[in-house]
Amino acid sequence: MLSKNTLKFIKSLQQKKFRKIEGSFFVEGSKNVTELLNSDFISTHLLFTDKFYSGNQAMVDNFPGQAIHVTQKVLESAGAFKSNDSALAVAKIKENIEISVKDNEWAIALDDVRDPGNLGTIIRIADWYGIQKIILSEESADFYNPKVLQASMGSFSRIKFFYTDLSIFFSKTQLPIYGAFLNGSSIYNTPFDKGGILLVGNESKGISTELEKSVHHKITIPRFGHAESLNVAIATAVFCDNIKRSNS
Amino acid sequence: MLSKNTLKFIKSLQQKKFRKIEGSFFVEGSKNVTELLNSDFISTHLLFTDKFYSGNQAMVDNFPGQAIHVTQKVLESAGAFKSNDSALAVAKIKENIEISVKDNEWAIALDDVRDPGNLGTIIRIADWYGIQKIILSEESADFYNPKVLQASMGSFSRIKFFYTDLSIFFSKTQLPIYGAFLNGSSIYNTPFDKGGILLVGNESKGISTELEKSVHHKITIPRFGHAESLNVAIATAVFCDNIKRSNS
Numbered sequence: 001m002l003s004k005n006t007l008k009f010i011k012s013l014q015q016k017k018f019r020k021i022e023g024s025f026f027v028e029g030s031k032n033v034t035e036l037l038n039s040d041f042i043s044t045h046l047l048f049t050d051k052f053y054s055g056n057q058a059m060v061d062n063f064p065g066q067a068i069h070v071t072q073k074v075l076e077s078a079g080a081f082k083s084n085d086s087a088l089a090v091a092k093i094k095e096n097i098e099i100s101v102k103d104n105e106w107a108i109a110l111d112d113v114r115d116p117g118n119l120g121t122i123i124r125i126a127d128w129y130g131i132q133k134i135i136l137s138e139e140s141a142d143f144y145n146p147k148v149l150q151a152s153m154g155s156f157s158r159i160k161f162f163y164t165d166l167s168i169f170f171s172k173t174q175l176p177i178y179g180a181f182l183n184g185s186s187i188y189n190t191p192f193d194k195g196g197i198l199l200v201g202n203e204s205k206g207i208s209t210e211l212e213k214s215v216h217h218k219i220t221i222p223r224f225g226h227a228e229s230l231n232v233a234i235a236t237a238v239f240c241d242n243i244k245r246s247n248s
Numbered sequence: 249m250l251s252k253n254t255l256k257f258i259k260s261l262q263q264k265k266f267r268k269i270e271g272s273f274f275v276e277g278s279k280n281v282t283e284l285l286n287s288d289f290i291s292t293h294l295l296f297t298d299k300f301y302s303g304n305q306a307m308v309d310n311f312p313g314q315a316i317h318v319t320q321k322v323l324e325s326a327g328a329f330k331s332n333d334s335a336l337a338v339a340k341i342k343e344n345i346e347i348s349v350k351d352n353e354w355a356i357a358l359d360d361v362r363d364p365g366n367l368g369t370i371i372r373i374a375d376w377y378g379i380q381k382i383i384l385s386e387e388s389a390d391f392y393n394p395k396v397l398q399a400s401m402g403s404f405s406r407i408k409f410f411y412t413d414l415s416i417f418f419s420k421t422q423l424p425i426y427g428a429f430l431n432g433s434s435i436y437n438t439p440f441d442k443g444g445i446l447l448v449g450n451e452s453k454g455i456s457t458e459l460e461k462s463v464h465h466k467i468t469i470p471r472f473g474h475a476e477s478l479n480v481a482i483a484t485a486v487f488c489d490n491i492k493r494s495n496s
Contacts, residue, residue, distance in 0.1 A: 121479060121482065124475050124478070124479070125475075125478065125482060126473070127473045127474055127475040128469075128471055128472070128473055128474075128475040128477075128478055129471075129472050129473055130471075130472030130473035130474075131472075131473070132473070153475065153476070153477075154475075154476075155474070155475045158473070158474055188493050188496065221376075221489065222492070222493075222496070223376055223377075223378075224376070224377050224378030224379075224492055224496075225374070225375045225376055225377055225378035225379070225380070225406070226375055226376075226378075226403070226406055227372050227373075227375040227376040227401065227402075227403045228401070228402070229376075229401075230372070230373065230376055230485070231369060231372070233482065234369065234373060234481065234482060234485045237478070237482045237485055237486055238485055238486060238489045241469065241486045241489065241490070242489070244470070244472055245436050245470075248436065248470070248472075
């Protein structure tokens with residue numbers, strides 16, 4: 001049975017402040033929960049319904065932490081989803097450890113991408129294009145926000161990420177930095193290196209003037225019509241597609 | 249002053265049923281309102297704050313319908329936005345008139361894209377890539393849904409659209425139909441014609457088996473990593489980018 005204290009603990013993790021204090025986060029829904037349980041995250045609690053159990057018996061029976069059978073109603077009271085008939089799992093937040101990007105590898109850097117839906121979608125895009133590392137400015141949305149994890153559709157479990165001061169990070173890398181601007185060179189004519197960092201900026205302000213100095217190649221998606229801009233996740237997908245096409 | 253009846257009328261337009269009965273819809277926020285007023289839509293009501301008036305005096309003074317000065321509080325009570333300090337405008341819904349796609353033109357067809365945010369984002373993408381026509385199955389999201397218009401970021405005013413039975417529409421066109429599938433040919437190797445129709449499917453079910461029969465070219469975005477799929481709006485952007493690149 002789910003105790004009042006555990007319920008309170010899980011609900012508190014919707015807020016960044018309590019995720020930090022507890023060093024824990026949760027994910028919801030069958031897809032995200034199974035991806036979490038198959039990853040190297042350390043899971044501590046699993047709330048599951050009959051429905052989830054019937055499809056994932058071994059996973060539940062072998063769960064190393066506290067596995068708690070619940071009704072759909074209780075499950076929905078614990079999480080952030082309006083509707084959830086399968087499962088919710090709590091896991092430990094990973095340490096924010098510096099990651100290095102290899103010479104022949106691509107990574108994405110986010111300068112204050114604040115919308116959780118955008119960050120989650122970018123994580124899913126990175127995972128589609130086989131880009132395994134994301135470097136985030138400290139003002140970017142929190143990776144462990146339930147909306148980020150939901151929008152990532154399970155891809156959060158395969159991406160390495162690091163929150164840092166991007167200008168310091170850039171000063172230490174030898175890789176070329178490609179920055180997304182509205183007035184750069186066309187990506188159709190850009191020869192992308194085998195490795196590099198794709199830097200995209202804030203939803204309304206774009207890339208900060210400070211970080212602009214670190215950019216080696218200003219790049220732009222050609223526009224054929226009249227929309228003023230593209231959403232940051234949409235633009236990231238188009239950049240990744242052009243990078244991978246050029247490298248494949 | 250805003251009468252109780254007008255307020256009630258505007259609020260009712262959040263529901264598709266009342267949009268149909270009244271033959272009217274509304275948009276909110278400075279960007280969407282100015283785009284609407286600069287388009288060929290027939291606007292009937294304009295609610296504006298001091299702030300909007302100071303930046304758009306001529307537009308307000310020359311408004312052909314009923315221009316009503318309101319406070320931000322009243323404005324927010326009328327619309328669907330949580331916060332709106334500028335304007336809201338009501339306009340007449342256009343008749344659903346069949347559109348034709350020329351031989352050297354590209355159009356997008358949507359098979360039951362039901363999420364309003366996805367439809368709005370696709371409208372913005374189409375407008376960026378200079379694709380001016382969207383054909384929608386009757387079960388697709390409503391173009392005039394406030395969430396669609398908001399996500400379109402003003403691009404709704406530049407796109408022609410037509411709701412119809414797609415299989416009938418396809419039976420009447422000579423254009424090649426390119427359908428988005430997970431097991432088609434790579435878009436990197438697809439020679440796109442000068443004109444055609446890009447067909448994308450429902451968020452969870454993809455393209456229906458009935459419509460699959462009308463598709464001439466099954467196409468796929470190459471995957472380099474492990475995400476199971478891409479969001480439909482993200483995929484549409486990548487397809488449009490490859491089509492336009494191939495044609496430019």
